[in-house]
Each structure stands twice: as structure tokens, then as C-alpha cells.
Amino acid sequence: MLRYLPNKEIHSLILYLIAMQTNNYIKSPTSTTDKAVELLVQALEFEVINGEYLFEDGKGILLNNPHGDTLLITQQNETQPGKPVIINTPDCLKSCFQLSACGVKIIDHPYYTTDGLAAELSDQFGNRYLLIEKRSLIEN
């Protein structure tokens, strides 16, 4: 699938492999990729690590956030719903609100678990996001 991998930092290569290995990639049609990147950067604290991976259909953009999540956006014109992408957030209610304000649909409103707070959302291309706010509840 991968035609050309630019000889960038090893760091970005490792993150790319992690994203592929953990299935943490989302698909976006070429025309809306910039919008998808902007959404992830603004609402979920993501940062673009490398935006120049080339695939058969188009570009691949690698992002990560300060909470240890690595995500790859691949440009594909035919998208099909897959497994949800897991994204950690320090404030699930806030992230959920921001995504929803950008038009991402909430499938499961924030719910409490023994580990924290979680919510599931879905964008217009069928990509699903599982937002998780981990909380250490044992000690307090």
C-alpha cells in the first residue's frame, strides 16, 4: 500500500508504525482532509508530525497528541465504517462538546466507567472516535 516513505526522522516512522499496528487510522476524502486535520488539532490537541506520506489514493497525515495517541489520516474517496479510533483526553465532556460543535455526531453520550469517562462519536465519513478520560478513582 505504501509507495514512498520519506526519509524523515525515525521518531515519525515509529509513530507511523504504531498507528498502523494499533489500527489508529481514519479515512477522509481528499477534499475534506484539511478540515479533518483542523478538527483534530483544534478540538483534541493533536499536532501534525508528518503530512507527507504518499499512498495509492492520496496523502497520509500522521498526528499525535500529548496524551500518547498517534493517529494516521489516510485520503480515500471510498470510506467504510471501521473500528473506533481511541483518543485519550483530559476532559471528555469538553472534547465531546467541541467535536459535536464541529458537526461530529454523538453516538454514546459521555458515560461513567470504573476507569473514567467515555463517549463515542461518529463523523460524516463513518469514522468512529472513542473518547476516553482516564481517572484514578481508587485513591481519592
Add this chain to the structure above:
Amino acid sequence: MKIKMKSIKILYNSNKLYSEISCDATYKNECSEFSIRLVFTGHEQYNLGNRSFNIYPGNFLVINKDTTYDRKIYSHTPSNTFAVFFAPDFLSNFHSSIVSGDDRLLESPSGAPKNDPSFLETIYPFNGHMMCNMLNLKNYFDSGEINDLLVDDYLYHSLLLFYQLYNQEILSKSQKLAIVNSRTRAEIFKRLNVAKDYMLSYYNQPITLEDISNTACLSAPHLFRTFKQTFQCSPHQYLIKIRLDNARHLLKTTKYSLNEIVNMVGFTCASTFIKLFKKSFGHTPQNYRQQHPVMLYTEMKHSA
């Protein structure tokens, strides 16, 4: 230099957020909507009628609509307090959505008979999801860019968690009292909460069972028996637990020495404290502090 800082945000639906940092402040005869009162550092004293409460981090107080109260902050280091006020409409809509079934809500979407719910004005534990949500709300409030609709979400979740806590702390515990007459049971439960609040407010002072029973207007044996039925431990064990929890909080959030902490939480003997701490938490206080580097409030804000 005395620090004093107040910020207030009134939202579109009259819900209100209030934060204050102060060393010395007194407010008399305040009266407001239903509110949740928190302290992140230091402490705040409340007087509701003839009852007096000291609120420390780890606890919160609720005050019903139309209750008149005085409050006072007086401490060497600045106390950071935070309060959330729920507008009567917001609270009664939430209440009817929780107590009415979906079918009834469909029949009268404007909300079934609206009534102002009122709760037992007592000290509640501030921990778990409730604490995490409130810390997130406080961080968001401090950020300055406030979206009213997102604050609605925070407040909705806070109420949801408070109702769960109310079920667990008040409704379930009152059922544990082996008293048939419901009115007597409610009165004794109320007095037991007075006893509990007294210990939570004055845990750092040398208090005796007699002091507690006098405050709660229950004889010592009666208090001992009914307290155990309700809280599953004796008043003395409860007091020790409060002192240990506060000591743990101080170990985690301040740089006070162990001996200072022992005195601050009301223990008279350091070796007894160390023994009890180890028994409760599985570590000595020194080990606990080594494993949990001191996190000051300003750091806690960013890591929450």
C-alpha cells in the same frame, strides 16, 4: 500581603459559578439558590442557623435555596474556594426528568409538577467522578473562555453524580437504622449527620465522644449504637479515618513536615499516627510521600 481575588460568572440561564482566593473574608446573611460549596486549598467556615461547618478539601457542603448563612475564610495561606449555584428552573427541570418516567415526560413535556427539591444540608465526601468533573469545571472556568452550553453539560453531570451520592450517602444509609417509625428514623439520622459534620469540621481538635453526643443531642450510648448501624464504624473510628485521610491529603499536596502534619490533623502522638497510617494505607507516611511527589495546587490544576 493579603491576596484577594474573586471571579463570578452568571450564565444565560442564571446558573452561576463563583471562585474566590482569600486569606481573610467574612460574609453575613447570604441567601441564594441551591449551591454546592467546595474548598480546593485551605478551609472555609459556614454558619447555618445554629450549626457550624468547616469545609476542607475532600468534602463539600450543599446549601438549599433560601437558606440564610454566614461564611468566613480566615487562614495564613490563601484559601481557594469554589461554588456552583443552580438556578431554580435548571434544578427543578433536572429533578423532574430524574424522578418522572419517560411516559410522564412525554405527556407533559414542559415538566410534570415543578417543585423545588431540597436536600439534607450536610457535609458530603468530595471524591471519585464528582471530584474529577468539578476539577475539570474549575480548570475550564479559570481558562476564562466560557461557553455557557458546555457549562450546562458540566452542571448536568454534577447534578447527576450528586443525586447518585445522595442516594448512597443519605437514602441508603438512613435505611440502615433499625428503627420502625419513619419519623423517628429521619430525626435520628439527621442528628447522626450533625455528629458526623461536627467530626468533619473539628477533627483537628481534641474532641471526645461526650462533645459529639452533646452536639448531636443524643446520649453517648445511643449515639454509639446508631452511628455504628448507619456508618458501619464507631464515632472514634470515623474520626481516626477523617484524620488519616486529611493527613494523606496534606502529605500529597503540601511540604509540611511529618510532625507538623501529625499536629495539624489532631493526632497527639507521631508513632500512633504512623502505625495507624500504615495499617490503613499499607505504607508508612514517609514511603507514601516518596511515592507521591508533592503536588502543589497550581500543578494540580494542570494535571487534573
